[in-house]
Amino acid sequence: MAHTKAEPKRISALDEPREVDARIAWGSDVAAQVLRRLDIPYIALNPGASYRGLHDSLVNHLGNRAPEMIMCLHEEQAVAIAHGYAKATGKPMAVALHSNVGLMHGSMAIYNAWCDRQPMLILGATGPVDARLRRPWIDWIHTSQDQGALVRNFVKWDDQPGSVAALPESIYRAWQQTATPPHGPVYVCLDAAIQEQALTEEVSIPDPARFGPAPASRPAAEALRRAAAALATAERPVILFGRGRRTQEDWDRRVALAERLGATMLSDLKVGSMVPTDHPLHAGEPFNQLHAAAKAALKEADVILSIGWIDLGGALRQAFGRDRIPATVIHAGDDIHLHNGWGKEHMELPPIDVHLLGDPDAAVAELLESLPARPRSAAAVAAEGPAEQAAADSINLRMVARALAAAVGNQPVTFSGLPRAWPIALWPHRHPLDYLGKDGGGGLGSGPGIAIGAALALKDSDRLTIGILGDGDCLMSMNALWTAARYRIPVLLIVANNRSYYNDELHQEGVARGRGRNTANRWIGQSIDHPAPDIAKLAQAQGLTGIGPVRRVDELSEAMRRGVECVRAGNPCLIDVHIDPGHGRHLRESMAERSMAKGA
Ligand SMILES: Cc1ncc(C[n+]2csc(CCOP(=O)(O)OP(=O)(O)O)c2C)c(N)n1
Ligand SMILES: [Mg+2]
Secondary structure: OOOOOOOOOOOOOOOOOOOOOOOOOEHHHHHHHHHHHOOOOEEEEOOOHHHHHHHHHHHHHOOOOOOEEEEOOOHHHHHHHHHHHHHHHOOOOEEEEOHHHHHHHHHHHHHHHHHOOOOEEEEEEEOOOOHHHOOOOHHHHOOOOOHHHHOHHHOOEEEOOOOOOOHHHHHHHHHHHHHOOOOOEEEEEEEHHHHOOEOOOOOOOOOHHHHOOOOOOOOOHHHHHHHHHHHHOOOOEEEEEOOOOOOHHHHHHHHHHHHHHOOEEEEEOOOOOOOOOOOOOEOOOOEOOOOHHHHHHHHHOOEEEEEOOOOHHHHHHHHHOOOOOOOEEEEEEOHHHHOOOOOOOOOOOOOOOEEEEOOHHHHHHHHHHHOOOOOOOOOOOOOOOOOOOOOOOOEOHHHHHHHHHHHHOOOOEEEEEOOOOOOHHHOOOOOOOOEOOOOOOOOOOOHHHHHHHHHHHHOOOOOEEEEEEEHHHHHHOHHHHHHHHHOOOOEEEEEEEOOEOHHHHHHHHHHHHHOOOOHHHOOOOOEOOOOOOOHHHHHHOOOOEEEEEEOOHHHHHHHHHHHHHHHHOOOOEEEEEEEOOOOOHHHHHHHHHHHHHHOO
């Protein structure tokens, strides 16, 4: 029997199928029904015959609703959109990837989501697995033995169910895996022949209620007791705020814990906003590599508490080198459950004295309950950035931030991505959705998709979703923008366009310096200029409002005003801003130094 629930609103009025067939009559109808019962709102996809059965079920059986298709021009962007959606909501949506080829296209974005520990349900397809059913040629090149092996090293779980009757269990388990913390993408590969099989008997699709995700795990009582004891007597505690949930409740508890302990707060650019960056206890800005204030705080600390810090080993290494760490190190997190040895995204093995194995925010809640109220005076001092030395004829990110803030006014903003030199101190993060963090795997080209996915998730909220993207990042996934135009996803993309893969220019400079060679050649093979692609036109060509290139300081305010107005009216917009390539250089200097030291 077809599942009957209140039909959710579709975002695309264009994609209304006619004469929908409510009968569950084909193998893929069963898979589609399972998606509906899981209340999956969207399925991002690029089509392909390996899942033409499922495609038909989504359209002609479910009526392209719950889930609704979000069509993309490249699989990498379908995955990136689900990634951005998960970042903003904490919830998975679905993705469909065609056979081996679509999976290969999507794989880098899956890797990003994996490293970022974000959930998503990826449905793939192959086959027919039964060779007798394969069409000549095409079905043979689009069938792979053990297709999940392509991504198995960077998904949490994968499966290829062997019958129609096995579909519900497989998809329910996948959902349970992806939605249970610690999160990660999951992949279910649907045999084309199974999808296209006519049902001869009713297939039971159980209610998903008893197959749902498990709650986040709480750390062991004994470990909590030891951690609380160490913290209760700490004189100079430091808390590293890493991965956590984007809820106001968890945010408030993190702040309360730091305040109760009088602890210096440090936060990570990679995870996004987890604590207020302008809190008196917050030292400096969120960082990727330790800044001086963070280093000093860690060196002086008697207790270091990591709340899901992604690279605790690396942070300690930067502060202490090979020296012994005098502080008691407490780490709360469950990431260890995902470490499989293939990727090294587990980072350097940190020395840990008290391991609070479990959900980092659960550890915060437990510690807060057991620690006595003992507020101490604020220890941290905000690190001052270097003075602004902007020539009036070149635009830097501080100017962009100021102009954007003026255009936005009081409306809350979600930054889906920020470039390294973005002046967070000018625009502090004060809400869990203010900034969603980095792409996870450092796979370039994710920025547009993640921004669109976040905007899709937040489109009915009071927030404005803005992605500040590098030109290299944006150009790699330019055609993600079509999806934003097609579904009227209100996102503002601002390209911090330095006409270069500037990050890597600095690497080349560092290598040349280390080898005593000419650093002036660093731009060769790195500059995206002569011609500089007209990114605003590329946006316009896909149906967005494209503004720019903005080259002069006096054009900035008007460009930002127009961009914000466009997105407030419900439409996507891109503003291409040519920025001074050298701005923010000091923030990247360490890379050049590292290359110099290692000659790599
Ligand atoms: C898929 C992929 N290809 C290449 C790189 C190497 N890479 C890292 S940052 C970067 C430059 C990014 O350029 P842009 O987005 O313009 O930012 P900018 O450094 O100029 O601010 C490159 C090429 C990568 N990380 N991922
Ligand atoms: Mg660039």
